[in-house]
Amino acid sequence: MRWTARARGMARNQMSLFYTLFGSFIAVILLLVSINSIAYGFFRDNIKKEIILNSSLNLQASAANYEKHIKLIRSYMLGYLFDNNTQILKRGDPMRRYDVVIDVQKGLQHDLNNSLLYLDNIIYYFKDDDFVIERDGTRNAETMFSKFYNHPSYTADFWNKEMDGSESFRVYPAGPFRFVSPFEQKALGTFIPILVKNAYDHRFAFIVLLNANRAFEAFHQFKPDSSFFIVNAQRQVLFSSAAGTAPPPEIAGLTGEGYVRADEQYYFYRTSADTGFTYFEVVSNKGLAEQLHRLNLAMGALIALSILFGLIVSYWFSKRFHNPLANLIRSVQSRSAVGVPAGEGSRIKEFNLLQSTLSHLSRSNQEYHQDLLAKNNLLQQFAYMTRLKKIQGDGGTLATSIDDNGPYRLVLSQIEFKDRFAKEIANAPQRAFNMYRELINAHFSSRYDNSFTFQLEKDQILSILFVKNENEDRQEDDLDELVRMLGKDIPYCNFTLAISPVRHHSADFAETYQNVLDLIKQRRLGEDVQVIGEWIPRPSLMIPSPSEEQELTANLQAGGDDITIPLVDRLLDQLNKAGALAYQFQDFAADVVNRTIKIMYAQNVSIGSVADGGSPYDQLKSCHTLEQYKAFFHKFLARSAAAIQAKKSETDIITKFVMEYVEAHYGEDLSLDVIAGKLGITGPYLSTYYKEKTGTNFSDYIFSVRMNKATEMLRETDLKIQEIASLVGYYTVASFNRVFKRYAGITPSEYRRQHNQWRE
Known part of the structure; x- marks a missing residue:
């Protein structure tokens, strides 16, 4: 009877423990839900402000993207305006310079393939000659603007009048252009025309057609129930994402930065200081309300799911905590009730379970001990x-x-x-x-x-x-x-x-x-x-020598594998003859690869063209013999030289002219102003342009050409030092000696003597 009463009391205690744990979990869940509800109520009013702020930031980013792109097009077209081919066509009858026209068309086709410019076409318009050049050919202006790019507002007469104005850069409202012929009519797209010309030149201009829809997709993050407008300083709508719509006149006249609400619409606006354009984003108040409604539904569903999940997890944890403890207490009480001695508990199932568990722990302890011995x-x-x-x-x-x-x-x-x-x-x-x-x-x-x-x-x-x-x-x-x-x-x-x-x-x-x-x-x-088994001291190797190092660098920059490959072979032979160790070969080879890669980076040459599916450093690790090193460098240097030469062949007409002229007249006056005068441009512009295109200063390039010619003459001829100095453009031997020593680290006489000794 006493055991039964105690068991019933234990049962009541077990149930009480379960409900206590479960109730505690529910209290914590309700507390967290109440805190989240209060926090949501507090921040809900600010969500609308955050949405408005997000729209303002979106408009700010869109305006910045458009302004940056307009500035890019302005800079891009200035390069076209001062291009040598443009100047040649402007000075004479463009229809007779067929070779220049072909070069212009090729340049247009190449540049218009750049998808990041979002340009459909660039049109050269010669007003007096009634002559047009575009990417697909040449034709007269009337045919161009009535057939190939037809728009009722942008006719040949319209552009003739616009060219008489004094503006050098003007953006016009976007419009749908079509191709019109007696047999076919085809929509070309919505373009924003841009006029680029010299403010004082009324005979020639560029007409640039910017693809409005592609630019809009790239520069603006579209939102449902919203629209986007661009208005110029004259309150003309330059572009509208919603065809046929425009902001009300009182809204279109807004300038500065901010937003207004009118007719259940939010009008966010921002005016650019550079172009004077005002950018508008129109967001429906209905759209904001729907966003808040969706947010309320999502928050309610999230809270409901949290409560349901919390209840399930609480019940599971409560059972997990309750059951083992109840079983343990039940086992101990059963053993005590029957008064079984410690050694005679086999008749009680729970006790047997505990005994089995203790025996298992003992066996595990022995296994752990054996495992520790094995880990000695x-x-x-x-x-x-x-x-x-x-x-x-x-x-x-x-x-x-x-x-x-x-x-x-x-x-x-x-x-x-x-x-x-x-x-x-x-x-x-x-x-x-x-x-x-x-x-x-x-x-x-x-x-x-x-x-x-x-x-x-x-x-x-x-x-x-x-x-x-x-x-x-x-x-x-x-x-x-x-x-x-x-x-x-x-x-x-x-x-x-x-x-x-x-x-x-x-x-x-x-x-x-x-x-x-x-x-x-x-x-x-x-x-x-x-x-x-024995360490043998090795002398430090000065390979390559300073002059060989200068020669290697100069020919790597020039892409001359006919010199670099024999030179590297010779240096490898020197290392082998000097008894260099394997790691010294690796260090030398890695240094040559480093030099080559740095030069390729400096000249904007892709490293992938010589990688051959893997890193050149990894390929070096596979070289274990002198022949393997030579084979690697024959392949690597040939590919790098080809890539550098290919890059040089891609240079534009200005840099190509400079390089050809310097190679042909390296012994004459090569001042910046002299070469710029031959191109019809200013010296500072040529210096900046050449640096941007090649990554090398103009003066450094001339210096390297002259020094390469000088070293070649010192190696291959018996001319006197004074004669060589005069041939490469230096009037005194002293000035030539000074610059040559800065280039090679030694004087011309020492360079010739070292080379002759090596050749002997």
């Missing part, structure tokens, strides 16, 4: 690593085999996967590396007791060999067998084995490891297994 190897690795890396910490107190101060030596194995094999094992490189680690470990374990082999870096394996009899050294025999086994995999990997002398003190462990790291760097070129 990992702890040993950690202890050795902390000593090698000189890491100060508790790991340094772990006991290791070298603490006995017995004789030991280190063998560091470096494995480098070759390119073809690396691609084959791309999905499992560590598995292949582990295979070699196990092979090396098995080899040394069979010969040295307590030897320890583990991976130290991603490509390095360290073996610690404990030598019993220092006098009976089996180093050569042991390594010969290992080299023979590894040699079978030479087609797939390069192996470098660095072996230290026998050491006796654990304090020398980190120093010994540093010694074998230095030995690894002693690897020479070759595809083989190299065993290095």
